[in-house]
Amino acid sequence: MKDTIESYVTPDGRTIGGVLMEMKNITLRFGGVTAIKDISFDIREGEIRAIIGPNGAGKSSMLNVISGFYHPQEGEVWFRGDRRPPMKPYQVAQQGIARTFQNIALFEGMTVLDNVMTGRLTHMRAGMLAQALWKGRAEAEETENREKVEKIIDFLEIQSIRKTPVGRLPYGLKKRVELARALAAEPMLLLLDEPMAGMNVEEKEDMSRFVLDVNDEFGTTIALIEHDMGVVMDLSDRVVVMDYGKKIGDGTPDDVRNNQAVIDAYLGVSHD
Amino acid sequence: MGGRHLTDSSVAQDALISIPALLARNARKYGASTAYREKEFGIWQTWTWIEAAEEIRATALGLLNIGVEKGDYVALVGRNRPAHYMAMVAAQMVGAIPVPLYQDAVAEEMAYVLDHCGARFVICGDQEQVDKVIEVQETIHHIEHVIYNDKRGMRKYDHTNLNWLHDIQAEGRASHQRFDAELDKRIAEITYDDTCVMLYTSGTTGRPKGVVLSNRNIIEASKASSEFDHLRQDEQILAYLPMAWVGDFIFSVGQAYWNSFCVNCPERPETMYENLHEIGPTYFFAPPRYFEERITLLLIRMEDAGRLKKWLFDTFMAHAKTVGPKLLDGKPVGGWDRFKYWLGNIFIYGPVRNRAGMSHVRVAYTAGEAIGPEIFEFWRSLGINLKQLYGQTEASVFITNHPDHEVRSDTVGVPIPGVEIRIGDNGEVYYRSPGTFVEYYKNPESTASTKDAEGWVATGDAGFIEEATGHLRIIDRAKDVGKMADGSLFAPKYVENKLKFYPNILEAVVIGAGRDTCCAMINIDLTAVGNWAERNNIAYASYQELAAHPKVYAMVQEHIEEVNRSVAQDEMLSGCQIHRFLILHKELDADDGELTRTRKVRRAIIGEKFKDLVDALYDGSESIYTETEVTYEDGRKGKITATLEIRDAAVAQRVQHKMAAE
Structure with missing residues (x-):
């Protein structure tokens, strides 16, 4: 599938390209519960795309569909112009999609450096034996990967905790380490599941800065779920709004803000 | 030839x-x-x-x-x-x-x-x-x-x-x-x-x-100071x-x-300790605060150590205190003591030096503020050749410095070659040297009031030269040294430094010029007191809450009373004992103008800003409600409010009572 709309340049000077991923009429059911009902939207290259909605709207389910963790009963997922067959999450990762989790999923006992190195796994070709013996290709590969990882550590300013076990870090820093690990995979599409949840104002500001910088410096396309409306409206180029599994709005932050259905979903409306 | x-x-x-x-x-x-x-x-x-x-x-x-x-x-x-x-x-x-x-x-x-x-x-x-x-x-x-x-x-x-x-x-x-x-x-x-x-x-x-x-100022000062401490081509420093x-x-x-x-630069400001450890500089400078902080960190860790380790640490540190400085100064030390110090070096001093990144240090300086004698001796007893330097921007740093084997915590050493010193009638220290600055840019009045026609520069510090040794001793800023109402000497920094040696106290401001008694405002050290609170199951949500805790007050009161007993020993300064104190609800901060960027206390500003607190210290009230403006890192301003408790501290008998002199 080729995109029909030309690429455009945002007011702050970033170029948004054609469609990178398209969700077509996705429906996802768990037994009798319909988590996502006939939703379609696209994610364009280089943009920051937010998915918002009240609790239980199906946002995380949607992210899990994108990352290949759930397989929708109906609908199609298109990625880089091809229809994606049902895949295992690791295959999705190999395609260039990385993610962070709502409830941090790091290896608590390992250092920050080792955690971030695991993000490079999809780029390692040496076999397990070679890696264990630290011979030939494995050694060269490790050096190369470490270099990439160090660039990311530098980018996210976590040099001072490089050798600290993740279990000893405060919450805000763990979130940053998780972002580092996702970035280490050099993804084309980065999925962030509530990157600011549970953070204080200052941490949120830092994280927002990093999300913008990642998008700007690496040109990474970002899809994120977030509850903090201020953050969403400031960061994203376009927003999808979900409620009870349905899409009730899609457009620029300003469009969405003035959408009556969205206002009703957030503020509640009397059913009489 | x-x-x-x-x-x-x-x-x-x-x-x-x-x-x-x-x-x-x-x-x-x-x-x-x-x-x-x-x-x-x-x-x-x-x-x-x-x-x-x-x-x-x-x-x-x-x-x-x-x-x-x-x-x-x-x-x-x-x-x-x-x-x-x-x-x-x-x-x-x-x-x-x-x-x-x-x-x-x-x-x-x-x-x-x-x-x-x-x-x-x-x-x-x-x-x-x-x-x-x-x-x-x-x-x-x-x-x-x-x-x-x-x-x-x-x-x-x-x-x-x-x-x-x-x-x-x-x-x-x-x-x-x-x-x-x-x-x-x-x-x-x-x-x-x-x-x-x-x-x-x-x-x-x-x-x-x-x-x-x-160029003359910088190069002459660099040359003279390098020769004074025999700096070499293979030094490593951390910038x-x-x-x-x-x-x-x-x-x-x-x-x-x-x-x-070679000049080594850390990866980021936060990685400085780690980088210091990796580089192991041979020549090192740090402000007194740094040496204080490191001791605080070390002592906190030792609190958590096992009994054997704690015993080893206490025993050998006590030994180092008596023997270490003598060894550094090249004074005679007995064989048994040498052996014990050698053992201590293996078990305690070596590892502590290593952790602090000071294993290779040949000479280290501290300056900027007077360093607490206990802090100074602590590092010297570990075998680190720590010296006190006295200088200022206008002198291209170097005025005086300690020669090897003549290091004392209560002096700042002798003039380095090329520097002349004299003491003014009011006790102020003046110097003249090849490093003396040319002028203040676009400010001839200040230049004239600081540097006279013959090149003598007023330092703004009060001090005197010890006749026996030729060492310069600095008492305080010339304008801060004052008189109390009864005419006895008021030297706030002397008392503040004693207070600041306690790991729990980060900053202290002593007030008392022109008054009958001295009072103090204290800043607790969140790292040290927080650790103590954790160990004693004391819950707190903020700096302010911890600072106001009655047990924290009791602890600080103990420290103050100890300092009072020690101040009472000095007959000239025994009037500077602290009668009443309070613990501040916020940390003094350069962003709020209370400290300079080099973290020196700005007395006038503090006196003005916390005028309500100062008044309450002297009017006998037991608590005071206050509102303080604070500046956040991004420049926004906010207000914090608190009700602070004011306590009395026990005062020791003055060694030589004024009445006795009459």
């Missing part, structure tokens, strides 16, 4: 009259040895003197390319990085004057300095600094070109008058044929009395002043203190170029 020697050395002296000239000598003589090192991407990257010279020349050519003129002021604001040091030398090469600024200054502080020096060019470390300069440009319009070193986040900016440092260098290299001759001419034109650098003093009062230091501070300029540029030793 003697004549020939004299001629030789004078030729050498003539040639080495500027930092660029020293750079040329270092590249020629020590080309392959390391000039700079910086940790980046987890690895220590190095520049040899030849590489540094090449890079500096490329930057200098680039500066010519964008039109830097002779006599221009080139401001620089950023953290300690080789690229920034090299940029300063490049500016000197083209005949410009580098003006390093404090990187944590807010835009309006920066605006004053940039306006005052009329900088046409500003070199910024990163986006944060560029943003401030752009903000400043709304009010001042003489900045023509901004250069930045860290590219991150800079892509979207308008690059008409904004360039990446590496691009400037690349342009410089590309256009070398056009500018080589001009650059060589500019280097050749530099004289010994041209300005080397201009540094703004933070000042405890008033606006910052631009101290003009000539981590603000580049705008004169000390950093002398250590990381003056002395480094004079001796051609």
Whole structure:
């Protein structure tokens, strides 16, 4: 599938390209519960795309569909112009999609450096034996990967905790380490599941800065779920709004803000 | 023979009259040895003197390319990085004057300095600094070109008058044929009395002043101080203190170029301890606060140690206290004591030194504020040759210093060669030296009131010279030393330093000039007290809540009463005992104007800002409600309110009572 709309340049000077991923009429059911009902939207290259909605709207389910963790009963997922067959999450990762989790999923006992190195796994070709013996290709590969990882550590300013076990870090820093690990995979599409949840104002500001910088410096396309409306409206180029599994709005932050259905979903409306 | 020697050395002296000239000598003589090192991407990257010279020349050519003129002021604001040091030398090469600024200054502080020096060019470390300069440009319009070193986040900016440092260098290299001759001419034109650098003093009062230091000032001071402490070509130092501070300029540029030793830059400010440990400098400077903090950290850790370790630590530290300083001073020590110290070195002192990154230190300095004697002795007893230095920006740092084997915590040593000292009638210390500054930039009145026609400079500190040893002793700032209502001496810093030795107390402000009694306002140390609270199951949500806890009050009261007993021993100062105190609800902060950027207490401002608290300390009330304005890091202002408890502290009997004298 080729995109029909030309690429455009945002007011702050970033170029948004054609469609990178398209969700077509996705429906996802768990037994009798319909988590996502006939939703379609696209994610364009280089943009920051937010998915918002009240609790239980199906946002995380949607992210899990994108990352290949759930397989929708109906609908199609298109990625880089091809229809994606049902895949295992690791295959999705190999395609260039990385993610962070709502409830941090790091290896608590390992250092920050080792955690971030695991993000490079999809780029390692040496076999397990070679890696264990630290011979030939494995050694060269490790050096190369470490270099990439160090660039990311530098980018996210976590040099001072490089050798600290993740279990000893405060919450805000763990979130940053998780972002580092996702970035280490050099993804084309980065999925962030509530990157600011549970953070204080200052941490949120830092994280927002990093999300913008990642998008700007690496040109990474970002899809994120977030509850903090201020953050969403400031960061994203376009927003999808979900409620009870349905899409009730899609457009620029300003469009969405003035959408009556969205206002009703957030503020509640009397059913009489 | 003697004549020939004299001629030789004078030729050498003539040639080495500027930092660029020293750079040329270092590249020629020590080309392959390391000039700079910086940790980046987890690895220590190095520049040899030849590489540094090449890079500096490329930057200098680039500066010519964008039109830097002779006599221009080139401001620089950023953290300690080789690229920034090299940029300063490049500016000197083209005949410009580098003006390093404090990187944590807010835009309006920066605006004053940039306006005052009329900088046409500003070199910024990163986006944060560029943003401030752009903000400043709304009010001042003489900045023509901004250069930045860290590219991150800079892509979207308008690059008409904004360039990446590496691009400037690349342009410089590309256009070398056009500018080589001009650059060589500019280097050749530099004289010994041209300005080397201009540094703004933070000042405890008033606006910052631009101290003009000539090549002669910097090079003579670097030379004399290097010879005094036998600095060598193979020294390693860690550059981590603000580049705008004169000390950093002398250590990381003056002395480094004079001796051609290696300057190491940490990866980030937060990794400083780790990097210090990795580099193990041989020559080290830190303010007293640093040495205090390290002890606090160490003692906190020891609280958590097992019984055997704690016993080993206590036993050997007690031994070190009696024997260590004697060994350093080369005094006789018995065989058994030597053996015990040797054992302690294996079990305790060595590892502690290693952890602190001080294993290789041959000489370390502290200065800026008086250091608590206990803190000073602690480090010396570990075998670290820690000395107290006395100096100021106007002297190119060095006034006095401790000679080896003559180090004492209560003096600041003897004048270094070339420096003369005299004490004024009011007790103020005056000096005259080759390092004495040229003038305050565009401020002849201040220059005249500080430096007299014969070159004597008033330090603003009160002190005296010990007759027996020739050592200088500083009591306090001349204007802070006062009299109490009964005429006895009031020296607040003396008491504050005693208080600050307790790990739980971060900062103390003693009040009492012109009054009957002394009172104190205390800042607790959140690290130490927080650790204590954790161990004692005391819950707290904020600094303010912890500070107001009755048990914290009780603890601080104990410390104060101990200090009172110790102050009572000194008959001259026994009037400075603390009668009443309170614990402040916020940490004193430079952003709120309560401390200087070098973390000195600004008494006048504190006295004004907390006037309600001072009044309550003296009117006998038991608690006081107060509102305080605070400034957040992004410059916004807010208010915090608190009701503070005021307590009485027990006062010890004065050794020699005033009544007895009558």
